[in-house]
Amino acid sequence: MARFFAWVRERVSGADVPAADAPFDSWHRWSCERPAQFWPAAWEFCGVTPTPWASMERGGTVLVRGDQMRPPGPDGPEWFPGAELNFAENLLRRRDGAVAIVARSEGGARRELTFAELAHAASCVAGALRAAGVGPGDCVAGYLPNVPEAVVAMLGAAWIGAAWTSCSPDFGVLGVLDRLGQVRPRVLVCADGYRYAGKEVNSLGRVREVVSAIGAIELTVVVPFLHGRLDDGALDGIRGARRWDDWIAAAEPAAGFARFPFSHPLYVMYSSGTTGLPKCMVHGAGGTLLQHVKEHQLHCDLGPGDRLFYFTTCGWMMWNWLVSSLASGVTIVLYDGAPMRPADPGGLWRMAAEEGVTVFGTSARFISACAAADLSPGRDYDLGALRAVLSTGSPLSPAGFDYVAQRVGSRVHLASISGGTDIVSCFMLGNPLMPVWRGEIQCAGLGMAVDVFGPDGKPVATGPGELVCTRPFPAMPVAFWGDTSGAKYLDAYFARFPGVWRHGDWVERTAHGGFVVHGRSDATLNPGGVRIGTAEIYREVEQVKGVAESAAVEQEVSDHHGGTGTRIVLFVRLEPRLELDDALRGAIRERLRANLSPHHVPKVIVQVQDIPRTLSGKVTELAIREAIHGRPVKNLDALANPESLEGFRNRPELHVSA
Numbered sequence: 001m002a003r004f005f006a007w008v009r010e011r012v013s014g015a016d017v018p019a020a021d022a023p024f025d026s027w028h029r030w031s032c033e034r035p036a037q038f039w040p041a042a043w044e045f046c047g048v049t050p051t052p053w054a055s056m057e058r059g060g061t062v063l064v065r066g067d068q069m070r071p072p073g074p075d076g077p078e079w080f081p082g083a084e085l086n087f088a089e090n091l092l093r094r095r096d097g098a099v100a101i102v103a104r105s106e107g108g109a110r111r112e113l114t115f116a117e118l119a120h121a122a123s124c125v126a127g128a129l130r131a132a133g134v135g136p137g138d139c140v141a142g143y144l145p146n147v148p149e150a151v152v153a154m155l156g157a158a159w160i161g162a163a164w165t166s167c168s169p170d171f172g173v174l175g176v177l178d179r180l181g182q183v184r185p186r187v188l189v190c191a192d193g194y195r196y197a198g199k200e201v202n203s204l205g206r207v208r209e210v211v212s213a214i215g216a217i218e219l220t221v222v223v224p225f226l227h228g229r230l231d232d233g234a235l236d237g238i239r240g241a242r243r244w245d246d247w248i249a250a251a252e253p254a255a256g257f258a259r260f261p262f263s264h265p266l267y268v269m270y271s272s273g274t275t276g277l278p279k280c281m282v283h284g285a286g287g288t289l290l291q292h293v294k295e296h297q298l299h300c301d302l303g304p305g306d307r308l309f310y311f312t313t314c315g316w317m318m319w320n321w322l323v324s325s326l327a328s329g330v331t332i333v334l335y336d337g338a339p340m341r342p343a344d345p346g347g348l349w350r351m352a353a354e355e356g357v358t359v360f361g362t363s364a365r366f367i368s369a370c371a372a373a374d375l376s377p378g379r380d381y382d383l384g385a386l387r388a389v390l391s392t393g394s395p396l397s398p399a400g401f402d403y404v405a406q407r408v409g410s411r412v413h414l415a416s417i418s419g420g421t422d423i424v425s426c427f428m429l430g431n432p433l434m435p436v437w438r439g440e441i442q443c444a445g446l447g448m449a450v451d452v453f454g455p456d457g458k459p460v461a462t463g464p465g466e467l468v469c470t471r472p473f474p475a476m477p478v479a480f481w482g483d484t485s486g487a488k489y490l491d492a493y494f495a496r497f498p499g500v501w502r503h504g505d506w507v508e509r510t511a512h513g514g515f516v517v518h519g520r521s522d523a524t525l526n527p528g529g530v531r532i533g534t535a536e537i538y539r540e541v542e543q544v545k546g547v548a549e550s551a552a553v554e555q556e557v558s559d560h561h562g563g564t565g566t567r568i569v570l571f572v573r574l575e576p577r578l579e580l581d582d583a584l585r586g587a588i589r590e591r592l593r594a595n596l597s598p599h600h601v602p603k604v605i606v607q608v609q610d611i612p613r614t615l616s617g618k619v620t621e622l623a624i625r626e627a628i629h630g631r632p633v634k635n636l637d638a639l640a641n642p643e644s645l646e647g648f649r650n651r652p653e654l655h656v657s658a
Contacts, residue, residue: 001298001433008041024434024443025513032449032471036062039079039290039447039474046293046328049090050259052083069472069499071479071489072263077472080286084259087266087285088126088159091326092119094304099331101148102307104351106337107195113148118155118326125156126254128247132219134162134186136260139268141185141217142166142314143176143207145194146336149223149244150314151323153189158285161260165268168315169194169201171615173209175637179270182280183481184216189244191225192234197338200226204234211239221247262286263478269317269421272614272638279492280481283424287474291425292324294446300359300388300415301432304329309352310361310390311339316616317421318361318392333357339366340373349377356385363393363617364400364416368542368549371403372575378409388413390430393617395517397539398439416441418517420503421616422493423475427467427503428515439539440514448473452509457497464518464533467505468497476501506533523621525554527568530599534621537600540591541570546584548573551611552602553625555654569654570602571624573611580607606653610644624648 005027006020016034018026031038040062044051052060064078072078094100094115101113113121134140140157144150144166154164165183167176169191180188188211193202204222211217219240224230235241266285270278296302308325309332312318322332333355339348339362349370352360370377377383389404389412396416404414415430418441427450428441436442444450449471454460480489496502506521518524518533525532534552541550550573554566570588574580585605592600612623615638626633627648636642 001301001431004041004045004298007045008037011044012037012041024431028444028446031446035066035447035471039063042294042298042447043290046290046297047093048085048289048293048327049093050085052080063472066472069470069501070494071486072472072476073479073486077476078263079472079474080262083262083286085262085286085289086159086161086257086259087289088122088155089257089259090289091155091158091324092122093327094329095119098304100326101151101332101334102355103146103148103334103336104355105145105195105335106198106341106347111148115326118148118152120253121152121248122155122159123253123255124248124251125153126159128251129156129162129187130160130254131251132187134160136161136264138162138187139183139185140164140187140189141180141183143169143171143180143188143190143203143210144223144314145169145191145225146313146319146334147191147223147225148334149189149191150319151332151334153221154323156254158266159254159257161258161264163265163268163282165270166314166319168313168615169203169206170196170313170640171315172637173206173213175615176206176210177213178635178637179278179280180210181214182277183268184214186216187219187221188214188217189221189223191223192230193226195226195337197341202226204238208237260285265478267320267424268481269320269424271421272616272618272620276634278635278638279488281422281477282479282481283475284478287476287478288320288424289324289327291423291473291475292321293327295321295426295429296325296328296330298446299426299429299431300390302328302330302359306358307331307333307356307385308359308361309333309335309348309355309357311335311348311363311366312361313616317424320424322361340369345373346370346375346377346380349375349381349383352377352386353381353383358385359388359390360386361390361392364391364396365394365549365617367391367396367400367403370407371399372548376407378407383409383412386412388415388430390415390417392417392419394619395519395535395539396439397542399539399543401436401438418505418515422477422503423473425475427469428517435512437510437512437514440510440512440516442514444515450515452507453497453500453502457500462509464506464508464531466496466521467503467507467517469501469503506531520621523553525552525568527554527566527599530597532568532600536596537570537592537602540595540600541572541588544584544587544591546575546578547588548575549611549619551619551621551624553621553628555604555625555628567603568601569604569606569628571606571608571611571648573608580605604653606651608644608647610641610647612642612644613640614638615640628654
């Protein structure tokens, strides 16, 4: 980042360009107010090919209708009109014998692909897809574990201009159909199964159902992941079935890259789908690439020689983010399986030590689990190569910051990051040039005009509010699949504050220029008119000894006079063999009252055996709220553990008046 600032001072003219050693907030302000200077500079400095400078010298434009913060299109912003690129070409610029991918699984298997091998394999997939008649405008889908074939298949699709979309193999049939059924892919790349927490799961039965239900699928390519081979008859009944190795071997490798417009569809990503059919967000190749290389190289300081690991599945946007680091010459480390197993709870840290991981990405929940398990990775494993830990998925508590500093490494850069599938990137993230303050995200991303709005649609000086973005940025979705009028897109982000992107997070600026995320704004609690972010409660409750995790919702209740109101109900999952008693309830209430306020203290505290989560691992308060009120929960297939909702229905503790 420091080199970038110095480079900009040398290359970009203008009195408004900050001094190279100016504070970060000056550079951030410049990057938002001068997009025609910042984004081309990021493009060239980060090595995106082809460079836009030549086209700009011929009169090219960086941003059209930049004053229109609304969905891209004829009436909205358009980035780099006339510029063309190929996403796969950028990720495959290295063609040497250095390791591009290390793949590990919970069973201990290990594989490597060099950059040269990766490029050749992707070219074969591109050739095979072309031979099948697939091209721009088509969609290729993955239903795969986190294995190299997923990366290769995505790159092959991007090579020829087809869009890529993927689901994790732990998605049930209905969950897959809710997603892939909307985009109707022509090709499905899948695996015969996967392993998780020691259990082997055969996926071919699900694959048969998916292919049978989606008539658009013409070709089904099956990766033999479980045992390295497919038995005779294993593919019977699957339309257009081919074995992966046979399909690749028969292909004529593609030569050269066709380049496509900056906003050409690259990915179709999905919302959680807990309140209806998932939204199908189409992300463009240029915006995704430019945003990711900016985040990787400037905010994470990644480059050749680094090894980046992120614990993710192919159904979460962090997979897409991880894979893009190939464009910066980074070796990516893939892992498929459970993050912690009883026999090896520190397995991911051990893997990081063995592979020389320099940047370790995970979730706040994993960090909390490591703390609960009393793991000391910095003591027990050689993490000398590790310089940064990234955390996302949910807000990281101050105690989580303490754990990383004390148990992983005091000199490790801990970067809590926050964004979403909606932008397949970050609004707020780490910064190698700034100090880390416990409990805080360090800064807004360069080029991201992040602000905090109150209910009146105006910035708030202090206190929490809605996370918004007030200026266009390249990683905005280019469209919603099938939303020809753009009405769904407009309603999703711009209905609350016209002309401003409302993201749906409840956040607060800090005195240090950072941010604290208090949870999703649609799950914000409002007892007595005081808005409370659920993450505020979780940070404190989960520090109480014996509490593994928690979830808080508002319950609608009637008073003795026939009126109605709401109260906070807290659900807790305790450590094994513990029972909730009055002493523990008292400890929870006292901590919330002392560290937050009386408004944060729940009226009712209930023990449950499990807490519902989306397939990407996020607590879903909305599903809990519907369950406790006896209302149906939509799209149970969007949940990883829908059976957990039974622990919330018809609870006698909730059958009382306010």
